[in-house]
Amino acid sequence: MDVELKNIRVEIPPQGQLLFELPELKVAAGERVLIQGPSGRGKTTLLHIVAGLLRPQSGSVKVGGQDLGQMTEPQRSAWRRDHLALVFQKLNLLPHLTSLENVMLMRRHGEFVSREEAQEALAQVKMSSRERVLAAHLSLGEQQRVAVARVLVASPQLILADEPTSSLDDFHTQEIIEALLGATGGSEGVGQNKARGPQATLVVVSHDHRLRQSFTRHLDFDQMVKA
């Protein structure tokens, strides 16, 4: 699923001062892109715009050829459910459910995933031993790993990840990035992902320099925007 943003302008409420202007961002279907830049610049805001969670003051946002600005909120929400998986910086999980239950809540193309697939996804992020632990009792790093397991079972066409490794040590950072790359449809997929069609698009925003080596396309946020 390709992403095409044009002439985006984002202002900060309530005074409306300019956060950034982005003339263009194009990501081809199946591409894996790392967007890097210091914190406070607007990387999270940009991801939320691509996800249709936030509307820019002006500009067009097309994902998979669909203009998100032309959709109603229920249409955008259905579109997100069917095509998109998001890994947020925090608050990814329902605290009063276990790791396994949080993964089993995910749906693939509208259908619940099996317990076995959820367990397989947790194994891939090295969380099998924490399957029955409530999300509220997991460390931040463990929560991030469960969030990635949710992406693995959902088999989305577009994966957006916001600082997915910010609470992880070097070892788990490598694991998570490999799992995310695997979730785009490589040989590491889970369940039905193993025999899947076109590769999913992956956009990761991060200030974490450890991620550079895992991506062939790097974008510098400050160079993309006019602030």
Ligand SMILES: Nc1ncnc2c1ncn2[C@@H]1O[C@H](COP(=O)(O)OP(=O)(O)O)[C@@H](O)[C@H]1O
């Ligand atoms: N709705 C909002 N209200 C007030 N400030 C906001 C809002 N959205 C973003 N900002 C501000 O915009 C800046 C960029 O935010 P963010 O997108 O989170 O940057 P990054 O992810 O690069 O750290 C921050 O200073 C943040 O406080």
Ligand SMILES: [Mg+2]
């Ligand atoms: Mg951020």
